[in-house]
Every structure is written in C-alpha cells, then in structure tokens.
Amino acid sequence: MKLKEITEGKARLLVPDPEEYKKEEKYDPSWAPVFYNPRMVFNRDVSVVVVSALSPKSIVDTLSATGVRGIRYYLESSKTEEVLFNDKSPNAVELIRRNVEVNGIENAKVYNRDANSLLYELKVDYVDVDPFGSPAPFVLSSINATKRGGSVAYTATDLSPLEGKARRSCLRKYYVHNQRLSFSKEVGIRVLVSKVVRDSAVLERTVVPLISFYSDYYYRVFFRVLGGARRADNALEELGYFIECQDCGYHEGTREKCVDKCPYCGSKNVKVVGPVWLGKLVDEEFLGKVMSSIDKFEYLTSFQMVKELLTSLRDENRFLAYYNLDFLASRHKMNVPPTRGMLECLGEATRTHFDKKGIKTNKKYEEVLECLKTSFSYNR
Numbered sequence: 001m002k003l004k005e006i007t008e009g010k011a012r013l014l015v016p017d018p019e020e021y022k023k024e025e026k027y028d029p030s031w032a033p034v035f036y037n038p039r040m041v042f043n044r045d046v047s048v049v050v051v052s053a054l055s056p057k058s059i060v061d062t063l064s065a066t067g068v069r070g071i072r073y074y075l076e077s078s079k080t081e082e083v084l085f086n087d088k089s090p091n092a093v094e095l096i097r098r099n100v101e102v103n104g105i106e107n108a109k110v111y112n113r114d115a116n117s118l119l120y121e122l123k124v125d126y127v128d129v130d131p132f133g134s135p136a137p138f139v140l141s142s143i144n145a146t147k148r149g150g151s152v153a154y155t156a157t158d159l160s161p162l163e164g165k166a167r168r169s170c171l172r173k174y175y176v177h178n179q180r181l182s183f184s185k186e187v188g189i190r191v192l193v194s195k196v197v198r199d200s201a202v203l204e205r206t207v208v209p210l211i212s213f214y215s216d217y218y219y220r221v222f223f224r225v226l227g228g229a230r231r232a233d234n235a236l237e238e239l240g241y242f243i244e245c246q247d248c249g250y251h252e253g254t255r256e257k258c259v260d261k262c263p264y265c266g267s268k269n270v271k272v273v274g275p276v277w278l279g280k281l282v283d284e285e286f287l288g289k290v291m292s293s294i295d296k297f298e299y300l301t302s303f304q305m306v307k308e309l310l311t312s313l314r315d316e317n318r319f320l321a322y323y324n325l326d327f328l329a330s331r332h333k334m335n336v337p338p339t340r341g342m343l344e345c346l347g348e349a350t351r352t353h354f355d356k357k358g359i360k361t362n363k364k365y366e367e368v369l370e371c372l373k374t375s376f377s378y379n380r
C-alpha cells in the first residue's frame with residue numbers, strides 16, 4: 001500500500017496516498033485499501049473535545065480503519081489507561097499497528113475481529129462506532145459493551161433512510177415509519193436516537209443523549225449509558241410521533257399515533273412519522289462542561305466552527321423541531337420572509353444548525369403565521 005504522512009490534530013498519521021487510488025482524476029476514500037476521509041475531520045475534532053469531557057479510562061475504537069480516532073483520543077482527549085482498536089480488514093490492522101507506533105501509544109491493543117463479536121466480549125467506558133452508512137447493526141452490541149455510567153457515540157451517514165427518502169430501509173434498520181417532512185434534517189437524528197433508546201431498553205438499559213448534531217452529510221450522537229429497567233421505561237415514554245400538515249404547514253410532536261387530521265386547519269392531508277425521540281438532544285449540564293474547557297482546543301483547525309456548533313446546540317435545545325421558511329411560505333402562497341425578520345418578530349426563536357432556512361420557536365402557530373405576513377418590514 002502506498003502511504004502518505006499527514007497530521008490531524010496532534011496525531012501523525014500514515015494514510016493511503018490518494019494519488020495512487022484515483023480514478024479518472026477523481027478520488028473517493030472508499031477506493032483505497034484502508035479508509036481515511038479528510039471530510040470527517042470536523043466530526044473527529046468535535047469528538048476529541050467531547051471525549052475529553054467524558055474522561056474515559058478505557059476506549060474502544062470499534063471500526064478504526066487507520067486508527068485515527070483512538071489515537072487522537074489518546075493524544076488529545078486524555079491519556080486513557082487502555083485504548084482498543086479494531087477492524088475486520090487485515091490491511092487496516094497493519095496500518096493501525098504502524099500508526100499506533102508512530103504516535104507512541106502505550107496500552108494499545110489492536111484486534112482484527114468482526115465488531116459485533118468483539119463488542120460482546122468487552123466492557124469499557126467509551127465505545128466509538130463510526131461505520132460506513134448505518135450504525136444500526138452495531139447498536140445492541142455497543143450498548144452491551146459500555147459500562148454503566150459510560151458513554152457511546154455513533155456516526156450515521158445513511159441520511160436517505162433517516163431523513164425519510166428511503167422509507168423501507170428506515171423501517172428495516174430503525175423500525176420507524178418515516179417520510180419526507182419539511183424538517184426532516186432534525187427528524188433524522190430523532191429517528192436514530194429512537195432506535196438507540198429502544199435497543200437499549202431491550203437490554204434493560206437506557207441512554208441519555210449528551211450531544212447530538214448534524215453536519216455536512218452525517219449525524220453524530222453521544223450518549224450516556226445507564227442501567228435499570230425503570231429508567232428504560234421512562235425513556236420510552238419520550239418517544240412519539242411528528243405530524244405535519246401538507247396544506248397549512250402546521251407541525252407538532254405528539255404521543256398520539258393515530259392523528260388523521262390537522263389540529264390547526266382540519267385538513268386530512270397530514271403526514272405522520274414515528275416512533276421518534278421527542279426528548280432533549282443535548283444534556284445542558286454536560287454541554288456546559290464541554291464548553292468550559294473548550295479553550296484548550298484552540299489548536300484545532302476547526303476550533304471556531306466547533307465553538308459555533310456548541311453554542312448553537314445550547315440555543316436550540318429548548319425547542320422541538322423547526323419551521324423551514326421555504327415550505328411554510330409555499331403553503332401560504334407567499335414570498336419567503338427574511339429569516340432575521342422572522343426571528344425579530346417572534347422574539348423567542350433561534351436559527352438551527354440543521355437547516356439554513358429553518359427557525360425554531362415555541363410560539364403558537366397563529367403567531368408564526370402572523371410573523372410570516374409582517375416580517376417583510378424588518379431590515380434584512
């Protein structure tokens with residue numbers, strides 16, 4: 001394998017040389033013998049910051065590829081007592097071994113196993129699951145591998161099922177009846193959380209979302225894992241359904257499964273999606289801890305972006321779902337209002353990292369519609 005040395009965060013890494021694996025001047029990381037995607041640096045930067053606040057003693061980087069995550073957690077998050085790396089690909093394992101050595105990681109163990117079978121043999125403080133596509137096949141085993149009080153994180157790049165485009169796939173992987181809504185970017189992450197909550201309940205455990213976000217073409221969610229059937233029952237109570245009226249644009253999160261007409265305008269043209277997580281996506285106390293030590297990560301290339309994301313997550317956390325202004329305006333046959341104007345008119349409202357055209361608010365729907373009409377008078 002032709003390799004190239006790069007640096008990411010504080011890690012020196014040998015990765016497949018993209019020049020060697022190009023096809024017609026194009027390069028996709030999946031064409032190389034071992035996967036390394038520079039577009040995921042932001043995901044890894046945020047993860048380093050979050051894992052630092054978790055301060056786990058033992059970590060498993062379940063689907064390691066080059067080993068970049070486990071190595072960065074060790075070098076940048078906290079010197080953990082034990083870092084385990086795993087990949088089913090022998091090429092990946094060979095590269096992980098070299099990268100572990102280059103970075104002087106002590107206490108590393110490198111496995112060449114199927115992730116699920118390995119996870120059923122482990123108990124660690126932090127499990128990282130960063131697969132190709134959907135993390136669904138690894139949820140049960142990763143929850144099982146996490147010590148009580150420990151944490152687990154998932155990346156999901158299978159946006160089609162999660163955002164309701166590939167509906168059958170969503171039902172197969174997440175047991176959720178999904179379809180496209182105007183705020184599907186947020187629905188997607190709530191589908192993923194719902195799956196993790198339900199799989200945890202099977203094991204008489206529960207998960208609390210610590211940090212959940214969307215970026216670029218993926219979701220990333222960190223959970224605290226707790227024990228107890230009663231806690232699992234309580235978490236299941238926070239599952240429900242989203243309804244969205246295709247005529248007037250009204251939406252809500254509800255525990256009712258059978259909603260056949262819009263509570264606002266009475267139209268029967270209503271979409272229902274669920275079961276989805278209707279609870280909080282962020283644990284504010286934990287987020288406060290993450291933010292309080294953010295300055296030590298000033299060396300990250302994406303430092304400002306990480307800070308902005310965390311601030312945005314804090315501001316968004318008190319609102320469920322968002323209004324996409326294009327969708328709302330089209331339902332009422334109006335021009336799209338300026339976002340700033342809508343925010344000023346509503347007062348209690350914020351933008352959302354899920355969608356540039358989205359606003360979150362707890363104001364009554366009548367007030368949202370009133371602002372839709374009047375917000376043109378605000379300065380853009």
Ligand SMILES: C[S@@+](CC[C@H](N)C(=O)[O-])C[C@H]1O[C@@H](n2cnc3c(N)ncnc32)[C@H](O)[C@@H]1O
Binds near residue numbers: 044062063066087089
């Ligand atoms: C998306 S890549 C991981 C990327 C890496 N975490 C990073 O941040 O660069 C997924 C990796 O999982 C490995 N993999 C896929 N299925 C697996 C399985 N069932 N058990 C173990 N490894 C698996 C693949 O060989 C691949 O290297």
